[in-house]
Amino acid sequence: MNVDRLLPTEESEELLALVRELCEHELAPHAAQAEEAERFPREAFRTLGKAGLLGLPYDEQYGGAAQPYEVYLQMLEEIAAAWMSVGVGLSVHTMTCYALSKFGTDEQKTRLLPDMIGGELLGAYALSEPQAGSDISAMTTKAVRDGDSYLLTGTKSWITHGSHADFYTTFARTSADPKHGISAFHVPASSEGLSFGAPERKMGLTGSTTTLVNFDGVRIPAENLIGAEGNGMRIALSALDSGRLGIAACATGLAQAALATAASYSQERKQFGQAISDFQGMQFLLADMAAAVESARSTYLTAARRRDLGRPFTQQAAIAKLVCTDAAMKVTTDAVQVLGGYGYTRDFPAERYMREAKVTQIFEGTNQIQRLVISRDLLRSAR
Numbered sequence: 001m002n003v004d005r006l007l008p009t010e011e012s013e014e015l016l017a018l019v020r021e022l023c024e025h026e027l028a029p030h031a032a033q034a035e036e037a038e039r040f041p042r043e044a045f046r047t048l049g050k051a052g053l054l055g056l057p058y059d060e061q062y063g064g065a066a067q068p069y070e071v072y073l074q075m076l077e078e079i080a081a082a083w084m085s086v087g088v089g090l091s092v093h094t095m096t097c098y099a100l101s102k103f104g105t106d107e108q109k110t111r112l113l114p115d116m117i118g119g120e121l122l123g124a125y126a127l128s129e130p131q132a133g134s135d136i137s138a139m140t141t142k143a144v145r146d147g148d149s150y151l152l153t154g155t156k157s158w159i160t161h162g163s164h165a166d167f168y169t170t171f172a173r174t175s176a177d178p179k180h181g182i183s184a185f186h187v188p189a190s191s192e193g194l195s196f197g198a199p200e201r202k203m204g205l206t207g208s209t210t211t212l213v214n215f216d217g218v219r220i221p222a223e224n225l226i227g228a229e230g231n232g233m234r235i236a237l238s239a240l241d242s243g244r245l246g247i248a249a250c251a252t253g254l255a256q257a258a259l260a261t262a263a264s265y266s267q268e269r270k271q272f273g274q275a276i277s278d279f280q281g282m283q284f285l286l287a288d289m290a291a292a293v294e295s296a297r298s299t300y301l302t303a304a305r306r307r308d309l310g311r312p313f314t315q316q317a318a319i320a321k322l323v324c325t326d327a328a329m330k331v332t333t334d335a336v337q338v339l340g341g342y343g344y345t346r347d348f349p350a351e352r353y354m355r356e357a358k359v360t361q362i363f364e365g366t367n368q369i370q371r372l373v374i375s376r377d378l379l380r381s382a383r
Helices: 010-037 042-050 069-082 084-103 106-117 232-268 280-308 314-344 350-360 367-382
Strands: 123-126 142-146 149-160 167-173 182-188 194-196 210-221
Touching: 010 042, 010 069, 010 084, 042 084, 069 084, 069 232, 069 280, 084 106, 084 123, 084 149, 084 167, 084 182, 084 232, 084 350, 123 149, 149 167, 149 182, 167 210, 167 232, 182 210, 182 232, 232 280, 232 314, 232 350, 280 314, 314 350, 314 367
Parallel strands: 123 167
Antiparallel strands: 142 149, 142 167, 149 210, 167 182, 194 210
């Protein structure tokens, strides 16, 4: 997308140019057909991996690009604007690697992280369960210590990349303690006892496979425990703060794509002898859409800069996720309106953008949960 970016270095400018070229030639031309066929975009992820884009915010010593989150998110926005399923998938993969990168031991990072972020492997984040979505404490998947291993038993739900991922960052209960009884594990996809449900039949993001993940006595080496036993809730919530910024950037990219489609169509569509873009009512609608996109972008960048500075950003991440995804829903809906009857058909991408926008208000914590996070953090500070 032709959007001015505020990038801190010449290196990041060159990286953006690479991302835009990949989006134009390797992603955007295939998005509509793959989504229509509900085909998982594994080749797209391989392309991103070969370009070094699956480890943008991680340390160079492990194969990452050591980019600030502010830069990574702007790259992610570009990718999501070209193909939302790939943008969301990259965000999920980045969040999946975060737990080990932030809380893993030096030995674990050396042993596992290069392959995780090196480009060939794709990750999945196994946290939610059928009865434990936003309520992590209701988790029932168990990990029982058995000598030098843990045996994992239970079911995870709504897992992006389910059945396609090469590893699963998995959270399981290691004790009955409601707050300190959950632990995190690195689970290779080749682990015996791991199986998957049928792909969910979704409204949008149909190219992004979402399934149940079943753990039937999956044996994991104790050395694959991430962080201390019982530290899983802290790890999960910390990862979600960063993951919400990823979804905020993706939602902004989707809104930007919808805005571009609407603006272009408004100059081509003629009514009453002139382009509909000449009508003030249309101009005001497009202006409101542009204001929503730019406000969303500024919101996620503000939160990202706090993260890069090492400052608390939980509240800002929740605000960004709330603002950006609500903006995406509004802007994509307005884009359908701009296109009129054509916007309601699959001959144009506007209806797909609208379908894809809805889930951004739901995953990584619903927007009602974001309001709880924001208000609790606000009131805690006030006290």
